[in-house]
Amino acid sequence: MSDDQLPPCPECASDLTYESGGFLTCPMCAHEWTADAEDADAEPVTRDAVGNPLVDGDTVTIVKSLKVKGSGGGSLKIGTKVSGIRMIPDSGDGHDIEAKVAGFGEILLKSSVVKKA
Numbered sequence: 001m002s003d004d005q006l007p008p009c010p011e012c013a014s015d016l017t018y019e020s021g022g023f024l025t026c027p028m029c030a031h032e033w034t035a036d037a038e039d040a041d042a043e044p045v046t047r048d049a050v051g052n053p054l055v056d057g058d059t060v061t062i063v064k065s066l067k068v069k070g071s072g073g074g075s076l077k078i079g080t081k082v083s084g085i086r087m088i089p090d091s092g093d094g095h096d097i098e099a100k101v102a103g104f105g106e107i108l109l110k111s112s113v114v115k116k117a
């Protein structure tokens with residue numbers, strides 16, 4: 001293993017970091033940290049209202065009645081089944097699921113208001 005494969009120091013960006021006793025150490029600023037690459041690379045898991053992990057294609061039910069924005073408007077009632085959900089990157093306001101719902105078309109949902117069916 002070559003030294004230049006180690007990540008640079010997160011404190012001072014020095015690339016002189018070395019591994020020591022399971023830690024990465026920076027000789028420039030004496031910063032020590034762990035190199036747990038597995039955690040850093042882990043895919044973020046989207047979880048439903050009760051903590052079940054959700055994946056693309058799952059069927060969920062709505063646990064909170066929701067107003068749906070869009071041409072028709074209307075609201076989704078508690079217990080509405082939504083199948084074939086798709087995980088999307090958080091849009092910035094908490095919507096992280098995309099799904100097609102009969103009568104509404106394509107809508108965005110928050111994982112916190114659904115439960116895996």
Ligand SMILES: [Zn+2]
Pocket residue numbers: 009010011012013014026027028029030031
């Ligand atoms: Zn440093």
